[in-house]
Amino acid sequence: DAGVTQSPTHLIKTRGQQVTLRCSPKSGHDTVSWYQQALGQGPQFIFQYYEEEERQRGNFPDRFSGHQFPNYSSELNVNALLLGDSALYLCASSLFGNTIYFGEGSWLTVV
């Protein structure tokens, strides 16, 4: 049983560019959440998707957007990248109300 998978694992982008990160949830899970973890900090909640709708959002600007597909997989899009967006982006999946499982993350470096 595959866990949460994320792609790409590492990427480098230039300021002002746009990036798309992808996540496939653990089999049987219907809820996907995205977190940003800056170096030396705990993960910060970006948003959560359930039934293809954004159910809850953290304190992140509109440059951060997402999508959930009918197969429950999800994308995180970040527009107009800033140097401060450099971080590990973690995807977590869960079955409504149950334990959250995390992927290995996507390391984004903005130069």
Add this chain to the structure above:
Amino acid sequence: AQSVTQLGSHVSVSEGALVLLRCNYSSSVPPYLFWYVQYPNQGLQLLLKYTTGATLVKGINGFEAEFKKSETSFHLTKPSAHMSDAAEYFCAVSEAGGFKTIFGAGTRLFVKA
């Protein structure tokens, strides 16, 4: 609003000694509480969780935590540290229903030989 405070950004213990990582939370509703471990350049792995019921929760790798409502604490312990326990540990809180999870800033555990 919910929040988590982890006391001590760094904790150092000798191999074989007791591990105690402190976590206090704030929540206006009955909380779900979690401890996660993160090894270098990896994602987060769930150690244990408290939702309802027994307040002493046992997790993987010999770790356990006790939910103390009166103290709003959820400290993580392990009787005997092993070198492989060296990692970053995060305490987290969420509401029932699977909404957002709030993480503490983390505690890095060092284990000395």
